[in-house]
Amino acid sequence: MKVISIDKTEWANGIEKTKSIYRLFGPVKENTWHSFMPLGPGEQPDMAYGNSRLSPKFLVHPQTEPMFEYNLDEKQADHHVLKEIPKDVSPKAIIGIRPCDASAFLLVKRNFDTPTYKDPYWLTAYNSLTLIGYACNQPCSTCFCTTAGCGPFHEEGLDAILVDAGDRYLLKALTEKGEAYIQSAGWATSAPSDADQSIEKLKSTAEKAIASHVSTDKLRNQSTTQLYDAPFWEEIAFSCINCGTCTYSCPTCWCFDIQDENHGKCGVRMRNWDSCMYPLFSLHGTGHNPRGAKAHRVRQRFMHKLKYYVDKYDNGIQCVGCGRCIRLCPVNIDIRKVCNQMNSYDPAACVCPV
Amino acid sequence: MQNPYLPYPVKIDEIITETEDKNLKTFKFVFINPADEQKFAYRAGQFAELSVTGKGEIPIGIASSPTEKGFVKFTVNKVGLVSSFLHNMKVGDVMGIRGPLGNSYPWDVLEGKNVVIIGGGFAFTTLRSSIIYMLDPVNRPKFRDINVIYGARTPGMLLYRDELAAWERRDDIHMHITVDATTDPDWKYNVGFVPTITEKKAPQADSDTYAIICGPPIMIKFTQPVLDKMGYGHDHIIMSLENRMKCGIGMCGRCNVGKEFVCKDGPVFTLAQLNTMPKEY
Ligand SMILES: Cc1cc2nc3c(=O)[nH]c(=O)nc-3n(C[C@H](O)[C@H](O)[C@H](O)COP(=O)(O)OP(=O)(O)OC[C@H]3O[C@@H](n4cnc5c(N)ncnc54)[C@H](O)[C@@H]3O)c2cc1C
Ligand code: SF4
Ligand code: SF4
Ligand code: FES
Numbered sequence: 164m165k166v167i168s169i170d171k172t173e174w175a176n177g178i179e180k181t182k183s184i185y186r187l188f189g190p191v192k193e194n195t196w197h198s199f200m201p202l203g204p205g206e207q208p209d210m211a212y213g214n215s216r217l218s219p220k221f222l223v224h225p226q227t228e229p230m231f232e233y234n235l236d237e238k239q240a241d242h243h244v245l246k247e248i249p250k251d252v253s254p255k256a257i258i259g260i261r262p263c264d265a266s267a268f269l270l271v272k273r274n275f276d277t278p279t280y281k282d283p284y285w286l287t288a289y290n291s292l293t294l295i296g297y298a299c300n301q302p303c304s305t306c307f308c309t310t311a312g313c314g315p316f317h318e319e320g321l322d323a324i325l326v327d328a329g330d331r332y333l334l335k336a337l338t339e340k341g342e343a344y345i346q347s348a349g350w351a352t353s354a355p356s357d358a359d360q361s362i363e364k365l366k367s368t369a370e371k372a373i374a375s376h377v378s379t380d381k382l383r384n385q386s387t388t389q390l391y392d393a394p395f396w397e398e399i400a401f402s403c404i405n406c407g408t409c410t411y412s413c414p415t416c417w418c419f420d421i422q423d424e425n426h427g428k429c430g431v432r433m434r435n436w437d438s439c440m441y442p443l444f445s446l447h448g449t450g451h452n453p454r455g456a457k458a459h460r461v462r463q464r465f466m467h468k469l470k471y472y473v474d475k476y477d478n479g480i481q482c483v484g485c486g487r488c489i490r491l492c493p494v495n496i497d498i499r500k501v502c503n504q505m506n507s508y509d510p511a512a513c514v515c516p517v
Numbered sequence: 518m519q520n521p522y523l524p525y526p527v528k529i530d531e532i533i534t535e536t537e538d539k540n541l542k543t544f545k546f547v548f549i550n551p552a553d554e555q556k557f558a559y560r561a562g563q564f565a566e567l568s569v570t571g572k573g574e575i576p577i578g579i580a581s582s583p584t585e586k587g588f589v590k591f592t593v594n595k596v597g598l599v600s601s602f603l604h605n606m607k608v609g610d611v612m613g614i615r616g617p618l619g620n621s622y623p624w625d626v627l628e629g630k631n632v633v634i635i636g637g638g639f640a641f642t643t644l645r646s647s648i649i650y651m652l653d654p655v656n657r658p659k660f661r662d663i664n665v666i667y668g669a670r671t672p673g674m675l676l677y678r679d680e681l682a683a684w685e686r687r688d689d690i691h692m693h694i695t696v697d698a699t700t701d702p703d704w705k706y707n708v709g710f711v712p713t714i715t716e717k718k719a720p721q722a723d724s725d726t727y728a729i730i731c732g733p734p735i736m737i738k739f740t741q742p743v744l745d746k747m748g749y750g751h752d753h754i755i756m757s758l759e760n761r762m763k764c765g766i767g768m769c770g771r772c773n774v775g776k777e778f779v780c781k782d783g784p785v786f787t788l789a790q791l792n793t794m795p796k797e798y
Contacts, residue, residue, distance in 0.1 A: 243611040418770030448596035471776035
């Protein structure tokens with residue numbers, strides 16, 4: 164699809180216009196960090212940002228979300244019967260989402276959109292979104308997207324991609340949704356003839372700037388039970404404090420809990436983010452816990468992302484290489500290192516001292 | 518879009534205390550909207566989420582059989598938050614059922630075969646469903662010999678005692694009921710642990726004989742070597758797993774064993790399948 168050039172002085176105006184149709188979300192600086200926030204009248208996304216501290220996954224999968232409502236008052240009709248809460252299907256757009264975070268939605272979609280069951284909460288929210296991505300000219304040192312099935316200019320999962328070309332923006336529509344958004348902004352649709360070359364040049368510079376990599380080629384052929392029994396899990400998990408920061412900040416983690424919350428005689432059934440890092444996540448009512456030790460839970464996180472997901476969908480690892488878990492882990496546990504360790508694991512070569 | 522988290526509203530129709538310690542009760546539910554019964558069409562071995570409004574949901578095996586119409590039955594052990602609350606509910610109370618969930622016993626494979634059912638403790642619920650299903654006059658000709666080995670600690674801890682006695686009197690099913698120990702002089706069945714009785718009473722293995730085992734981990738641990746010794750192939754040993762669950766539809770991420778979700782890809786697996794999976798249950 165075609166690329167348009169936007170004069171930077173025109174940018175804010177166009178964004179402002181789209182607010183009559185879309186509820187907008189974009190990166191906003193709060194103290195030191197950027198977060199995705201609703202953009203009210205006059206508010207603009209901060210396009211000078213690197214990436215947000217927490218991923219924008221909460222715009223599709225909120226940290227806490229009501230599913231049903233009910234009343235427990237036996238005098239009321241329909242007491243104790245769960246009722247669906249109408250969902251917001253109005254159009255929304257995220258401006259400036261990074262390609263990794265957008266492609267993470269596609270990866271998570273495999274979990275929520277299956278032939279047998281469709282998750283109406285996730286899908287309704289996702290379908291109501293238009294994703295206006297923002298290519299990364301200057302990736303961070305912890306980004307390893309290019310070897311995690313993604314990249315700084317990766318287009319898959321986006322409706323349009325915006326490239327900062329110095330004095331102007333280049334904006335490329337990728338889907339009809341993206342076209343519609345661009346239309347609503349009313350930017351002059353001049354199509355510079357050198358746009359494609361400019362983008363290619365910036366893209367190749369950005370890709371070369373990605374300094375860290377993972378190897379994933381052998382994961383598929385590793386035996387699940389041998390990897391599971393590998394001797395390195397205790398060591399990897401040693402310093403982990405099971406804080407859950409890695410899973411909460413990750414755009415590709417989706418696990419959740421379901422809880423009933425009562426207020427007097429009324430209540431809502433909620434769903435809340437959960438984490439495989441917590442012992443309660445898998446604790447049976449009998450007290451038995453199949454992942455009772457810290458090392459079991461750390462192993463679950465990495466095995467899920469780097470082996471079970473790979474085997475289940477045959478579509479790469481459950482990680483887009485955004486590097487958040489690496490930057491935020493208080494004890495410096497590094498998925499790149501673990502991934503390479505799992506990938507190169509050779510059970511035959513592993514002779515443990517007896 | 519069909520909401521797979523929305524339970525069918527049901528009313529408690531009957532509550533039966535099953536065991537002498539009163540920790541196990543069978544709940545019979547009827548659907549408030551009669552059309553929901555059709556939508557809840559299930560197979561023996563599946564489970565459902567019992568939704569206690571205001572408390573939460575628990576995954577429970579379906580104890581009634583698809584051949585029993587007009588109601589569904591579940592037998593619930595009193596364990597924690599939701600199951601204890603449910604134990605205090607009354608006939609007429611309204612709650613919800615979500616399902617049916619999970620795969621089931623492999624009825625297509627079992628057709629035309631000998632079936633050996635081995636159960637222990639209160640994990641006999643979906644086995645009851647299976648027995649009632651196979652004994653239905655329409656279905657009985659589809660199966661060959663049916664053997665049932667079922668044990669509990671004491672006679673008073675056996676589930677469905679009236680039905681067990683009725684099955685004992687039939688000649689198209691071989692019952693081997695046992696208890697760990699008893700002081701009851703009128704006890705006329707076996708005394709001994711399930712693995713021991715299995716060794717004595719289970720038919721020899723052949724390619725047309727399948728064993729379904731459900732019970733506490735300790736029973737399974739000691740029964741499996743017995744079946745191995747008798748020559749049962751691991752693809753002829755069928756088990757049902759339990760893991761903590763919430764969604765029941767493979768989405769919330771907690772019940773996995775390797776890449777399989779117990780809720781959606783299970784709960785029923787063959788031992789041959791389990792051998793290739795991490796032992797995380
Ligand atoms: C496929 C399947 C079939 C089952 N069939 C039966 C049955 O027929 N009869 C019976 O009495 N029990 C059965 N169980 C076990 C039963 O689900 C738990 O005993 C029950 O969830 C405990 O809930 P609670 O709220 O009373 O306990 P709490 O400890 O307060 O549990 C809180 C929550 O954790 C989850 N949870 C806790 N333990 C388990 C567990 N073992 N399995 C799954 N989720 C759990 C539930 O969501 C529960 O609401 C089955 C479990 C599974 C997975
Ligand atoms: S962020 Fe680090 S310390 Fe915290 S749970 Fe994850 S790996 Fe463990
Ligand atoms: S696992 Fe870490 S690097 Fe990969 S997507 Fe999640 S937060 Fe980003
Ligand atoms: S219970 Fe949610 S994935 Fe199985």
